[in-house]
Amino acid sequence: MPRPRRKGIYILPNLFTVAALFGGFYAIVMAMNGRFELASIGVFCAMVLDSLDGRVARMTNTQSAFGEQMDSLSDMVSFGAAPALIIYEWALKDLGKWGWIAAFVYCSCAALRLARFNTNIAVVDKRFFQGLPSPAAAGLVMGMIWVVTDLGESALTLPWMVWLAFAVTLYAGLTMVTNIPFYSFKDVNFRRTVPFIVVVAIALGLAVITIHPPIVLFAIFVIYGTSGYGVYVWKRLKGKPVSVISTSTDEPDEAGLHR
Numbered sequence: 001m002p003r004p005r006r007k008g009i010y011i012l013p014n015l016f017t018v019a020a021l022f023g024g025f026y027a028i029v030m031a032m033n034g035r036f037e038l039a040s041i042g043v044f045c046a047m048v049l050d051s052l053d054g055r056v057a058r059m060t061n062t063q064s065a066f067g068e069q070m071d072s073l074s075d076m077v078s079f080g081a082a083p084a085l086i087i088y089e090w091a092l093k094d095l096g097k098w099g100w101i102a103a104f105v106y107c108s109c110a111a112l113r114l115a116r117f118n119t120n121i122a123v124v125d126k127r128f129f130q131g132l133p134s135p136a137a138a139g140l141v142m143g144m145i146w147v148v149t150d151l152g153e154s155a156l157t158l159p160w161m162v163w164l165a166f167a168v169t170l171y172a173g174l175t176m177v178t179n180i181p182f183y184s185f186k187d188v189n190f191r192r193t194v195p196f197i198v199v200v201a202i203a204l205g206l207a208v209i210t211i212h213p214p215i216v217l218f219a220i221f222v223i224y225g226t227s228g229y230g231v232y233v234w235k236r237l238k239g240k241p242v243s244v245i246s247t248s249t250d251e252p253d254e255a256g257l258h259r
Contacts, residue, residue, distance in 0.1 A: 010062035016053035017067065017074050020046040024078025027142075031086040039086050040146035044217065046078040047135045072114050079138035080110030084169075087141050091165035102166050106141070106173035110134050113176035128181040132225060136182070137172040140225045143218030144168050150214045172225065180228040181235075 023046030030039040053071060057063045084107035092099030113131055120130065144165065209216045 010057070010060075010064055010067065012060060013053045013057035013062050013067050014070060016049050016056060017070050020049035020053065020078055021074040022046075023049060024074070024082040027078070027082045028085055031089050036086065036090050036145050037149045039082075040142045040149070040214075043078060043082060043086075043138055043142045044146075046074075046082075047139065050075060050078065050135055068118070072118055075114055075134055076111060079134035080107050080114070083138045083141040083172075084110075087145065087165060087169050090145055091162045092169065094162050095166060098166065102169045102173075106137070106169050109173035109176045110137065113137075116177070127184055129184050131178045131180060132172065132175040132182055132228065133184075134176060136221055136224055137176050139217070139221035140168055140172045143214070143221050146214040147218050175225065175228070178228075180232050182224070182228040183231070 023042045027039040027042030027046070030036070030042060050071070053067070057067055084103040087106070088099060088103040092103050095102075113134055116130065148161065
């Protein structure tokens with residue numbers, strides 16, 4: 001009788017996922033050693049790798065349930081636990097109880113956002129995210145740390161800087177669990193031909209980032225992190241539906257997600 005074939009995992013996409021997980025772990029270790037600039041870079045590298053694993057899996061037809069779960073766990077570390085711990089160690093610990101509450105709110109909202117994404121993926125309009133995606137939320141928090149660190153640690157001694165960190169942490173965390181629509185860019189097909197000007201625009205964009213990565217990247221995430229509210233208001237004014245739920249489900253427990 002032939003032995004049952006063992007199930008394996010696809011190496012290529014999961015290598016990107018593990019690398020993204022390492023970026024989050026590296027960021028935590030660097031923050032523990034007071035190297036907050038390197039911690040920020042670690043999380044941003046994790047974002048790039050996280051954006052590639054899914055696309056690589058689709059392009060090579062190597063999607064799997066294991067890969068999806070691994071990606072979620074990696075995101076929870078790199079974009080949930082890591083930013084919460086780093087922002088607490090960097091600024092929020094000076095606020096005492098309020099500081100760790102804000103950090104926990106961010107971390108728990110990241111977990112809730114990922115859980116909702118996994119369970120609600122079949123009914124959400126693919127063009128939009130339901131709430132701020134966790135990598136973008138991490139970009140807001142870590143981008144602020146990178147900018148201030150780049151300006152000099154003395155900037156952190158400003159009396160309002162700690163409260164700014166508190167506000168940004170709560171904003172990023174709570175926005176993750178709202179129903180505000182954020183454009184997902186998932187309808188962009190890299191296999192299609194594009195006008196030459198698009199390639200030129202991409203090259204110019206990369207050039208602008210290299211001028212001063214901390215400020216430019218933080219500005220990008222601030223614009224994206226507030227764009228959802230702009231879309232929400234615009235749809236309300238136009239009388240268009242603001243929900244990103246494209247169909248209904250038969251699960252009564254999830255009825256609140258479809259309003």
